[in-house]
Amino acid sequence: MHPCDNANMRVLHHPSRRNLDLTAVLHALSDPVRLLIVQRLVSEGAKPCGTFGLPVAKSTASHHFRVLRESGIIRMQPEGTQYINSLRRDDLDACFPGLLESILMAAGPL
Amino acid sequence: MHPCDNANMRVLHHPSRRNLDLTAVLHALSDPVRLLIVQRLVSEGAKPCGTFGLPVAKSTASHHFRVLRESGIIRMQPEGTQYINSLRRDDLDACFPGLLESILMAAGPL
DNA sequence: CCTTTTGTTCGTAATTTATCGAACAATGGA
């Protein structure tokens, strides 16, 4: 069968732009570990989960990436054995103008 | 004794401006009831707890006002038998420029 | 005093959250 027909591809749910929820986004960013992930994505660009050196276990990190993904803050694209994480800045800015910007400023440098 | 020396006045703890914590503020605003309280304070000005008509029990409302107060988002001033709630907009804008503004915009009209 | 008003505090219960280790699954390379 054609590669694109493969239903076994690791596909994760990402909310569409118009389904982003403000309280879900605020809640996602109210955790220090998740806020750190977002800051690192801003300063270092898209990168896989394993390259963040987070101060939590692998399974806990997986949980935090999922919360960020399901709130629409990040995108997770399968790439070989890993997932490339990137900020959904366009979608966030479209739904909540200035929000991410002000939070990043308030969070201060890395 | 002088009225101002009275230690029995209902005094509540309010964090100072320089002790405001971003994650605490985001967490406080990530609850729909608390976000509603803040929206109402913006559109209707300072007012007592009992005038919000919140969809929760009195004790639950008290809890939400406390979370808002302890995160530095609102001020609660004793006034007779009630507390006058007001937004600490100056302090919020000083610590987190643009944050409240963007959240209020994203939250939409009342 | 006694009562009313306003809001807090207490005790409890249900839900969610953050955390971990162990086991599992998918990919890609030797």
Add this chain to the structure above:
DNA sequence: TCCATTGTTCGATAAATTACGAACAAAAGG
């Protein structure tokens, strides 16, 4: 085919959150 890498999922636990009603406390006014 086997193995190493990457990250998810499962099961368990401890803590935090939201919620309620009942009881309490302070203030104002009769």
